[in-house]
Amino acid sequence: MTTRSAQHGTIGLERRYKAAPARVFAAWAEPKARAQWDVPGRWVIAEQRFDFREGGRELKRFGPKDDPRFVADTLYLDIVSDRRIVFSYSMTSRGEPISISLTTVEIMPDGQGTKLLLTEQVAFLDGKDNAANREEGLASMLDKIGESLAA
């Protein structure tokens, strides 16, 4: 029997990009642009369904190439074009809960470029993940956004 627990944490990350806010926003809003970075490190996306709008729901199956066992179920809650995205996502592994997140992405002009602030408020369930590990994954994805914008 699973011992139930919930550990709450908040992760804050900041990045500066040499691209206009509209391009950084498009990296989230446009399926082709997002597919370039929407998984940490060398992991792969096995399946992905996009529905970027308030109330839209997206499913993504991803993980290591030989075992893409994670499913993220995302719901967009608040979208302000070129400025802000608030979404929730649950993460499961073969149906077992790992975490529920509430994520705020803020995009703001920074000289000729853009400053991005990501705040993820998370409930980690049943000891399946932790804030340090999640932060590493998110940081990797934000770095990949920078690479995709430079390409």
Place this chain on the structure above:
Amino acid sequence: MIERSTKHATFTIERTFAASPSRVFAAYADVKSKARWFGGPEDWGKSNLKLDFKVGGRESESGGPPGGPVHYYNAIYQDIVPDERIVLTYEMHLDKTRISVSLGTTEFKPAGAGTRLVYTEQAVFLDGHDDAGGREQGFGGLFDQLARFLEMQ
């Protein structure tokens, strides 16, 4: 033009009830039970709670003081473990303005013959509608109503 801003906040409320975890959980899971305690003060009028209690299911309620703004609550259930845990996300509107989005975790733990309830809310308040203190106070009032409901059962 609206000045965009965000304020993130977390608060935790713990309460102990004499009722067992399965009874306290049932007060959340059953729409008729939940409508008895999950609502505003009496002058806000009768509850119009709608509840589809399952993972992915939705919940809604609206109300407000006479002549005042209407508060809209819309939730989606993210994780449910019977008698042990409920995780949901919800948004609040004041009239047409979205003022916050929250992640709420409710844990039900045995405490002797009763239940220790731990509610953790992680919220983002939007565009200057910063009201973490008021939100915490509001939930305190809801848990008082839950305690009275459980006592009358």
